[in-house]
Amino acid sequence: MTKIRSLFATRLYQARLSEHGAIDTDELEGSCYSIAEDDEAGQDWCEEQGYPGYTSYASLTDLPWRFPIFSDLVKVLDKHVAGFAEDLEFDLGDKSLVLEDIWINILPEGGTHSSHIHPHSVISGTTYVAMPEGASALKLEDPRLAMMMASPTRKKGCREELKSFVYVAPQVGDVLLWESWLRHEVPLNMAEENRVSVSFNYKWE
Template sequence: MADIRSLFVTRLYRAAQSEHGPAVDYDELAATCLSVAEDDEAGQDWCEANGYAGYTSYASLTDLPWRMPIFADLVRSLDGHVAAFAEDLALDLDGRALVLEDIWINVLPEGGFHTSHIHPHSVISGTTYVSMPEGTSALKLEDPRLPFMMAAPVRKRDAPEELRTYHSVAPAVGDVLLWESFVRHEVPMNMAEEPRVSVSFNYKWT
């Protein structure tokens, strides 16, 4: 009988934020994110100049945990999630830690989307979901090997999950999703009338 194994596995971590560290009030977090988006003129200018749909604080605010206690609580929780994921990945950190590199707000209005990208200077990237109106877009992940599949047929529509070229995850409010930063990901167009609000982050190896 043939011996067929799964090699070079790409892991995806999903858990409730409250499983590690202080539980965050996501209604308060949503109000805070929208307030920041309304007040951050530098972020608004950057989004307009770069044709970015909606709002992101990625290019304007680097100190959210210092500015607002709710973000400091969130980071303490994310530290626990990232440590658990690093353990699952069997990463040899050589006695050093994975630490927060950056954290930012995303407000995606109806018709907005985030194009496919990676985070090449980080180890683990992720998002926690603050407001997910009915009908909003999922997170779409891409098989990291795809650029090398130059002559490969497409997968069958009913292929097992671990063999699919793309995988979509529909997170709930309060979920934390983590993946290794080399995994290409995107947010397809938001078809909901209400904004899709999330907080994304990167962790680096110190």
């Protein structure tokens, strides 16, 4: 009897932040802009690297200390990450998944964030603060893609699990989590207003 199974699952977690605690996204957005305005080192880094808009990734490591809203956010994210780790059936032993870093992304019209992974982390993710109409979705890449040397393309409308790329269009207040080895990118932002998000990594220690 013929039997076809799906193996080696790539899991994606999507939920509302509010499932594990209330976060005022208006206050969070205001804090993001306040930090961006004062972060001269981050502004300089973005300019030197040709990074569109602003990110605090290379300049600030203490957002939860600077603004209480980020401290509250981390407490909520901890619960979401714990739930995802349970779904992934990780055997964490006597260690746990803890926040490694958290940073702001402000992507203007026409801005992109090229395909990348997050080395040395276990779970990565993003929560969405401002997603104006036309803001770009998150693009996720099949981790096997580079090994599909002679494989035909998939049929249009094929099952999601068979697609080479999956686009996820989150809403404000959503949180997405994935394992850090999963390659992802932010395509061209077609919105006239900024796309604002907060991204983060969790490590095992």
